[in-house]
Amino acid sequence: MSQDSLLVNEKGARTGKLVITSSLLKGPVPKPWLTQPARYSWVPRYLFLLICSLGLLGGAFQIYFGLKSVPKLGNVCLVLDEQFDGDSLDTSIWTREVALDGWGNGEFEWSTDSGNNSRVEDGMLYIVPTLTEDVIGHDNVFDGYNLTLNDCTSGNSTTCWVYSNATAGTIINPVQSARLSTRLSRSVKYGRIEVRARLPRGDWLWPAIWMMPKDSMYGPWPRSGEIDIIESRGNGPSYPAQGSDWLSSTLHWGPAPLLDGYWRTTGWWNDKHLTFDEGFHTYTLEWDDKFL
């Protein structure tokens, strides 16, 4: 027997049928929200637009004041425009340093004036490292060879010769390369320096574009300052201590080498998309009496 059969009608008779009164409204159902919009429906719309506008305005302010805060140089006049479009290096402008002195960095290069290491070709200056053993032979690099630079440009003549002695562990600088300078021809105090260059790729290479004081007015390094426009490394981008996808710029200054305050004035740039040996870039320094 189902439960239905237990139901009874008003007269007490069993009906066996469930009677449920419908609660459905009869006739057309009013739906006012379809014809007239809610009273404050404009609020969220305008709030959204307001917040968007504030964001855009904030961005515009940030860009404007960011750009405005970048100092600008006044007029500058041309001191040197070197396009390397001659047949050879213009030695009235450039001095090829000839030295074995390590240049304060422990460099093991022999800086030469050889066309093997620096030459002008196709409107470009090439700086090319080579192996010293190609010139003096492998064994001489390591023992029994007295290398004396007759055309040495180092201010310290004791760094103009080296004797290889296997017993003493002294070797001839094993790599030849070039260090070129305008120190005898042109110099600037304040202005813009632009160097368009492609950096090299290869372990042990340290490309650098530096400015040194012409006259060390305030004394020996670092008292008279040094502006390193850029330095990088030839190692690939996987090199953990900054490879060819990194550049750094530094000022060296202070009363003594041990008190060089460079760590306050050094910075790095890492490019996530390229390495600096892949193509040419213009490296620029702007400098006046208030900023660098």
Ligand SMILES: *[C@@H]1O[C@H](CO)[C@@H](O)[C@H](O)[C@H]1NC(C)=O
């Ligand atoms: C230039 O390189 C060649 C080949 O390695 C060598 O024979 C020559 O001596 C080099 N020139 C100089 C000036 O070092």
Ligand SMILES: *[C@@H]1O[C@H](CO)[C@@H](O)[C@H](O)[C@H]1NC(C)=O
């Ligand atoms: C090497 O040459 C330099 C200068 O030419 C000289 O002063 C020095 O005594 C020489 N050293 C040796 C070990 O021959």
Ligand SMILES: *[C@@H]1O[C@H](CO)[C@@H](O)[C@H](O)[C@H]1NC(C)=O
């Ligand atoms: C010259 O170089 C030698 C060897 O590196 C060094 O011992 C000496 O102090 C230097 N002299 C000067 C005046 O810098």
Ligand SMILES: *[C@@H]1O[C@H](CO)[C@@H](O)[C@H](O)[C@H]1NC(C)=O
């Ligand atoms: C090489 O170095 C050793 C050890 O310092 C020294 O005894 C020897 O005289 C040196 N040789 C020359 C030719 O200078």
